[in-house]
Amino acid sequence: MGNSYAGQLKSARFEEALHNSIEASLRSNSGDPQPIFTQLYLEPEQYPGNVEKMKPKAELALHGGEPPGHELLNGHSSNDLEELEEDDDSDTSSPPLPYLQAPAPDGCCTLDGFCQAGKDLRLVSIATEPIEVPAGFELVGAKSPSVPEHILVCAVDRRFLPDENGKNALLGFSGNCVGCGEKGFRYFTEFSNHINLKLSTQPKKQKHLKYYLVKNSQGALCKGPLICWKDCKARQFSSSASTSKPSSSSSLSSKENGGTNGHSSSPFSLSDSPPTRTTQASSVFFGSQDLSRDCSFLKPLASTPGTKTLPIVPTALRVNGPANGMGVDGRSPLLSPSQVSLGPQGQGYRSADLGDSPVSSAMNSGPPKKRHRSWHPSSMVPVPPTAVPVPAIRPIVCSPGSVLAMSAPQPPVAGVVQPQPITAGETVIIPDNLLNTSGVRPVILIGHGALPYFYGNVGDIVVSPLLVSCYKSSQLTEKTLENLGLSSSQLLSVETMILLTLQYLARLGSDQIPLREEFEQIVLKAMLCCPGGPAISPSQLPWLARLEASVSGGSVQVLVTHNSLGEGICESLRSLSEGPPHQQCLPTYVVIICTSKMSGNEFCVLVLGKYQARALAEGMLTTNEFLKEISYELITGKVSVLASHFKTTSLGDNLDKQLVRYQRRRKGQVIQPYQSDVTEHIHSQEAASNAPPSETDLLSEVFQIYPPQLSVARSLLSQVCSIADSGSQSLDLGRFCKVDFLVLVPPSHVLVHQTAQRIRQSGVLVDLGIEDASSAYQKSEKYVVRLDGDVHVKMEAFMRKVKQNPYTLFVLIHDNSHVDLTSALSGSVCHGELQGLADRVVNCQEVLDAMNLLVLQVSCFPFTLQTRQSRISIHNEVHWPSNDSLQGEQSPEDLVYFGLRDYSSSLQWGVASPILRCDDAFEKMVHTLLERHPHLHSMVIRSYLLIQQYTEAMMALTSSPSLRDHITPETLAMVEDLISAPAREGSQGRGHMLLVRVPSLQLAMLARERLEDVRDKLGLQLCFAVLLGSPASELTLPRNFTSLLRSWRGCESEDWVPHTYEDLEGLPCIVILTGKDPLGETFPRSLKYSDLRLIDSSYLTRTALEQEVGLACTYVSMGVVQEPKTNMAPRETEGEKATSCNDGDELERPQSNGSVATRTSGSLAENGVSSSDVAECSQRPSTSSSPPEGALTREQSTVTQGFKQECDLLTSQLSSNASKGSKAPPSLCSMSSSSSSFSPSSSSTQRPSQSTQFGRDAKHSRVSPRTVIMSRAAYNLLAGESGSQLSSFSLLPHADVAWSSPLRPLITHNLQGAEQSMFYRQWTVARQHHADYEAPPVPHLRRLLLSGPPQVGKTGAYLQFLRILFRMLIRLLEVDVYDEEEVEEESISKVPTPFGSQWPDIEDIRKLPFDPFPRDPKFRKASPVYTDKMPKCLKGESQTPAKRETKSIRLSRFAAHNAFHHCEQCHQYCEASPATQLSECTFHAFTFCSSMLGEEVQLHFIIPKSKEQHFVFSQQGSHLESMRLPLVSTKDPNLLKSPIFTPTTGRQEHGLLNIFHAMEGAAHLHILVVKQYEMPHYRKYWPNHILLVLPAVFNSAGVGAARFMIKELSYHNLELERNRLEEQGVKRQDVWPFIVMMDDSCVLWNAQHETSEGGPTVTNVSLKTVLQHMEATPKISLYAMCGIRKWSSSIARKPSSLPFSRCHLHDFVMLNVDLTQNVQYDLNRYSCEEVDFNLRANCSGLLLCRFNCFSLMKKHIPVGGNKDFLVKPKLMEMENSAPISPSQYVCAPDSEQTLLAAPAHFLLEKFLQSCSHRLFPKAVQNRNNPVLSIDSYLNIGPEVSVCYINSRPHSTNLDYQGLVFSGLLLYLCDSFVVSGLLKKFRFLKGATLCVICQDRSSLRQTIVRLELEDEWQFRLRDEFQTANCSEDRPLYFLTGRHV
Secondary structure (H helix, E strand, O other), rough: OOOOOOOOHHHHHHHHHHHHHHHHHHHOOOOOOOOHHHHHHHOOOOOHHHHHHOOOHHHHHHOOOOOOOOOOOOOOOOOOOOHOOOOOOOOOOOOOOOOOOOOOOOOOOOOOOEOOOOOOOOOHHHOOOOOOOOEEEEEEEEEEOOOOOEEEEEEHHHHOOOOOOOOOOOOOOEEOOOOOOOOOEEOHHHHHEEEHOOHHHHHHOHHEEEEEEEEEEOEEEEEEEEOOOHHHHHHHHHHHOOOOOOOOOOOOOOOOOOOOOOOOOOOOOOOOOOOOHHHOOOOOOOOOOOOOOEEEOOOOOOOOOOOOOOOOOOOOOOOOOOOOOOOOOOOOOOOOOOOOOOOOOOOOEEEOOOOOOOOOOOOOOOOOOOOOOOOOOOOOOOOOOOOOEEEEOOOOOOOOOOOOOOOOOOOOOOOOOOOOOOOOOOOOEEEOHHHHHHHHOOOEEEEEEOOOEEEEHHHHHHHOOOOOOHHHHHHOOOHHHHHHHHOOOHOHHHHHHHHHHHHHOOOOOOOOOOHHHHHHHHHHHHHHHHOOOOOOOOOOHHHHHHHHHHHOOOOOEEEOOOHHHHHHHHHHHHHHHOOOOOOOOEEEEEEEEEEEEOOEEEEEEEOOOOHHHHHHHHHHHOHHHHHHHHHHHOOOOOOOHHHHHHHOOOOOOHHHHHHHHHHHHHOEEEEOOOOOOOOOEEHHHHHHHOOOOOOOOOEEOOOOOOHHEEEEEEEEHHHHHHHHOOOOOOOOOOHHEEEEEEEEEEOHHHHHHHHHHHHHHHHHHHHOOOOOHHHHHHHHHHHEEEEEOOHHHHHHHHHHHHHHHOOOOEEEEEEOOOOOOOOOOOOOOOOOOOOEEEHHHHOOOOHHHHHOOEEEEEOHHHHHHHHOOOOHHHHHEEEOOOOHHHHHHHOOOOEEEEEEEHHHHHOOOOOOOOOEEOHHHHEEEHHHHHHHHHOOOOOHHHHHHHHHHHHHHHHHOOOOOHHHHOOOHHHHHHHHHHHHHHHHOOOOOOOOOOEOOOOOHHHHHHHHHHHHHHHOOOOOOOOEEEEEEOOOOOOOOHHHHHHHHHHHHHHOOOOOOOOHHHOOOOOOOEEOOOOOOOOOOOOOOEEEEEOOOOOOOOOOOHHHHHHHHHHEEEEEHHHHHHHHHOOOHHHHHHHHHHHOOOOHHHHHHHOOOOOOOHHOOOOHHHHHHOOHHHHHHHHOOOHHHHHHHHHHHHHOOOOOOOOHHHHHOOHHHHHHHHHHHHHOOHHHOOOOOOOOOOOOOOOHHOOOOOOEEOOOOOOOOOOOEEEEOHHHHHHHHHHHOOOOOOOHOOOOOOOOOOOOOOOOOOOOOOOOHHHHHHHHHHHEEEEEEEOOOOOOOEEEEOOOEEEEOOOOOOHHHHHHHHHHHHHHHHHEEEEEEEEEOOOOOOOOOOOOOOOOOOOHHHHHHOOOOOEOOOOOOOOOOOOOOOOOOOOOOOOOOOOOOOOOOEEEEEOOOOEEEEOOOOOOOOOHHHHOOOOOHHHHEEEEEEEEOOOOOOOOEEEEEEEHHHHHHEEEEEOOOOOEEEOOOEEEEOOOOOOOOOEEEEOOOOOOOOOEEOOOOOOOOOOOOEEEEEOOHHHHHHHHHOOOOEEEEHHHOOOOOOHHHHHHHHHHHHHHHHHHHHHHHHHHOOOOEOOOEEEEEEEOOOEEEEEEEEEEOOEEEEEEHHHHHHHHHOOOOOOHHHOOOEEEOOOOOOOOOOOOOEEEEEEEOEEEEEEEEOEEEEEEEHHOOOOOHHHHHHHHHHHHHOOOHHHHHEEEEEEEEOOOOOOOOOOOOOOOOOOOOOOOHHHHHHHOOOOOOOOEEOOHHHHHHHHHHHHHHOOOOOHOOOOOEEEEEEEOOOOEEEEEEOOOOOOOOOOOOOOOOOEEEEEEEEEEOOOOOHHHHHHHOOEEEEEEEEEEEHHHHHHHHHHHHHHHOOOEEEEEEEEEEEOOOOOOOOOOOEEEOOO
């Protein structure tokens, strides 16, 4: 039947079918014959045929060419039996079986006409609703028997519906629910359950899908034509050839399309309703996307009961052929012989179903589900091999050069097709019983050229594309070649490739298998060193090939054929099946070369080595697939042969009988635990009551953060900051005031507890302020979520929280993020686990869009996140620092991390007892068994052997010493150590943990049951525990062990049970760890052995292999690692000595205390790596388990106390706090970790701890690396560098990714962190089922990756990151405010006003004397003003602190903010809405005449539209007339009467100009006064503020000018408003005369109250409160100025003795512009302008009142403000870059000195501040003889006191009678200063004079007018000017001495 079509009558087929039918009925238990004639007629309508049902869907692909438009969308190939049988309608002659429907899941809607999600599907109710129909789907109507009157609407893939002729419907089903939107139903049964069809018969699409649905003219859905199913049944074999759409199975069901982790499209579907029924495993098929493993596993449709075959095989062999175009992205296009046009049909294929793709038919045994209704369930279906045509790669003639040039054969015409001739050699018939006769299932490695079709017993061969990509170098792109340093001329010819392959195979060891990555490196080297290779003629090739093979010693043979490869394969297989198996000495590899003239040289490799063939075949399965295969073998009883083999011991006795015999002999006695002799028995009751011999030591837990964790946390923080600073607007840190988080972990209960425990111990919940200390302990579990079925509910709640709290920064931490990266589309239930959940959660749109959510992915194996399509920017990766870079941070006796690389390098230590071992004795036993049981998966065999080894080791140590020699020394040593360690001296009953890794859950359960049973029968039940560590379940431990752990912990609570592996610290136990992957659980310090002997060649990706060894990684004592490294040579010789003298026994049996007690030899101890170091007996247990409730409070306080300050990272602060926080000895507190330790030896606890330290006295404990025992295959890869093969890091990084190119540079172990990430991002791509496969081209901005080796302490690091992130946000919300005490007054005059009074009494204030001394600390560097009550000590420079004191204060809700503040309440206030452009503001010029300046001044207002109501405009609306002022008499509680002016410069971002919150949102008038050149900047940041722009002439002026202009403008405006309101009948005096002048650094306001206890308390109040209080002062108009005091931390302690004072006011002043009309600010001043103004106002008899009940906090803003000008020379000379000192700010007139580019007044002020001791030498530090300053106060330095006298008539001045002055300062004096005034003052002899004037002439005139020469002596050289050039109008001054 071969390739022929099924449409003809043929006698051969008849005989064949008849033969099959008879054979089947003989084998079946019931005698009913089977209907066989049906298959032989052309119109088999009534008789669906058996063979036709079984016909592989692959053949449909063979016949049906695929039109280019159809992409394969379905995820499974339809070798599902369900689909094979789809056309078997229930109207056949066989009686129908009653159909049992699976019950609906709990909580589902079961209403007729509604789907299970409760959504209406009835046509009448949803006819007019919009329904989304995906491309390629049709809406059809289904009829439900329970509601016959309704049609239910469904969306079905049109490929599964018939055409108008009733033909061409693909078998199977694919549909979506239009109600709830659930997609991807792959079984009609599943779908019918979902839409509640409630059928009594088997669900059939033909029966229940009745109508097409169409839209009527109104656009509503209505019933359309019937679906024409009729002709389906008449489909003949031939008609299947004409199907234009390919059956789903033509999709290459390979990892290509599906997945490596069980997303393969391989049809593992069980049946229609996947989980419920079992079916015959008819045909299953795997493949692999990565060509290194791309394959098809073949299996016959049925096997006779005697023939055991691997079930995972397709009926039809489908291969990614040599010719398929391996795209650059690593996805092979699908290929079937009839459509060899290599279009990338795979591109659009995404398995859409969430059904059961991967649950392999391996789970099911038994007959097909509904075909032969009379069969007995256990009968097998024999189908003769010949009945199964297996098309493979169609051999296509192609020239050797072009691999891709193929012409597609013409698709056959529809109808009955004539048979086509098949050329010889195109087909190979696989001999029957090939596996049984030869004991090997040959693997064909595709080489170059076309493989034949295979027929017959195809289950016994495997085709693997392992090396095919290596032969495809011709497809490399130019860019790739360039990256590799190659040119296209260097590509190798096919002949060279053949020879390289031979060379490679010949040098492989007998225990090695070919690896794609290894061969690729060989090919690359060959290209680099000998471009093109030598030209080899066809005649030379066979000869050279045989020459290459000859060096292999017979393991590689060459077979040369001339017609086709099929000929050679056929020949090899025949000789394989004919030879008697035991005599055969097979070659391991046969290289078949076809040298045909037509097609050039072709070749392939036939792998016949039993170990190699099995390893290659098994290596092609994904983890999910082989775990299914194992469960299939266990369920179907295929392992019974093996099980019975292990029923006897190695000595041939019956194992169970022997155990029972021994159990009887014990008579209920058990072996006494904690005793050294295993032969002592005591009664079980007595033993149970015995506690371990030691006193229990209370273990106190301390969680610590170590330097590496701290530095990683900081790196993460700086990364977050750089995201915020990147300008991409993706993260605005300024808006957040809280941090919250959620940790997602893989579905492991232990991991949830472990992470929750870390969260608990770290105190992070309390530190973040999310929980209070009392609730944090219980609630920590709430912050950890497993990625299981419940994750969606918890994530929805989390995302709700994210949306509701826009000012909280949420961090979603995806821990162990490499574990399941299946895309949500191809995710499904896989081996009991949901897949694709992580993708659904972490990559869902909500998470991506939330602006207040960061995603942190944490992984020890981040390679799968680092592909070309990675969602994480390479800049957002943070890598754990390597040990070397941390060396400086650890002291010699510290613990260092011992990881994967250290294990590899430990092999070079040359010690007798290596910590990484391969158990060769075990491997030999495995090999023997593998040969005996070729049908079983090797892991099953290994598991059974392992169980037997442990069983017999226990027996050998107790009941049957004679078994010793039959156990591998490794096993015996481990079990012996396990039993005897607790009894060793000083161990106090504590022992070791032995970890056995068994990935398959069924095998793990079997192992645990068996070991427990044997242990109990041998009486060892009190010696050690046996636990099953399964991710899916909690830890369970017998009560006696739990109470033992409880007593060690000093645990009060009776209900404490261990939740994590770390809780088992010190417990002697065997933990059988199961599950597909290790999920990141931490094991206790007492874990000593990690048994990985089951991890073999199925683990051929880097992640899979390394994560297994990662289980053993931990921190070890530094000496253990370094000793051997430094003394490498001597160690090796010692090791050799040890081995030779002990005959190798030492190496084999490192510690047997029983028979070989003498052998704990010296060499081991010297090596420092002994697995049984005596020191280890006192090993410090370290676990982190939940603290007992009692200990909680003490512990939490220490933990959090120690942590609080961490982020400030001030070690001194840390140490002091740490010692406060705990009772630790002070010596510990100097540690850099932020919490204290209870251990007396701080050094030994210095380790980044993922497990908490238990501080027992551990001075001497040495922590040694754990011993890892591996299979040979894994060992070879880890030994890597030292071994002959490549090492694990060169492997494909993860099964979910593929190499982007067949060749790439070699990755070396030095490639770490960022470089490694770069490498993987360049050379790997995500596979189709990977979550990143369709990732957007731009990485997600708010996503980070933290990678670090396993068990290095990443959890501690990211918890620390959360803490310092929160600290940073708080720092952003905290401000540094000045905290300086005022200079105290000496004595205080009593004043009648009592302190309690709210407002000042005007009469009382008048009686108060004015205090002219500027007491504010900001004037510390200013000259003191002379007063009768001067403070005792004058502050000289010595006392002036260099830096002003500040204190960090948390902003309250009443704070003023800068431009970085954003919140919902005030965003309209400070941000322009997108609609309002800058043009929305109006510009207004405002001109008035200033009497002071004597000229007109023009100011500009910029007024936003929203603020125009504050102004009065002319009738036309364009001219600004005045600013509205309220009335004094108005009493509105919400009104703020005073306009607020804020002069600001250089602080458009940092100035606190947002006073919305300070004003509690009340309406107010706030005007920013800015310089002209800064106006654009302020407009940009404060578009909603009114700006008052100073004239350009003031661009370089100081703050005095701004204050002057504000006051002038305000007075002018007051007059305008009085005039305006007078017209309206308002009295002039009733217009509000006050303005507020407020600095841009005022941040918070406080009020001081007396508390009931009598002490004062200070609370934050709003600016509104302060202003309204001051504005409400009685007789307010009589005060010239009101102000408040400056805050300092001492205010609360030392309240002012007076409620009100008359003194200097500054920073925040309410100024009466009416009363102060004649007192002006000095517009030339840069500093101290307020002191100057206050002194003048007071001398004018005006009242200044300070409210002492209020205080102001000023923020320290390091930028902008009236900071110093950078004084630089006017003409820059390049060479002179030295800073200019203040003494150079003045010079002699007309001198040649460098002139400076700075304002003259600024230079003068600076000169006087710093050089006044030269001007007034007599005044320095002389408080009794101040310098007399008339009419102005200038700062002449803190050492010189100034006495201020006002020259105006009637001014109130200090009584200067009797005062002798040490100098006279006249600054720009006016006409009120006359000579008569000066004559009133007395001066010291030698007192000095300084007269300052605007120019030289006025200087001369002043001296003449004031008759100064009478009393003062001047010299010509005493005249100076400021160092400006003349156009900058320098100031001139003259100095003289008093005569």
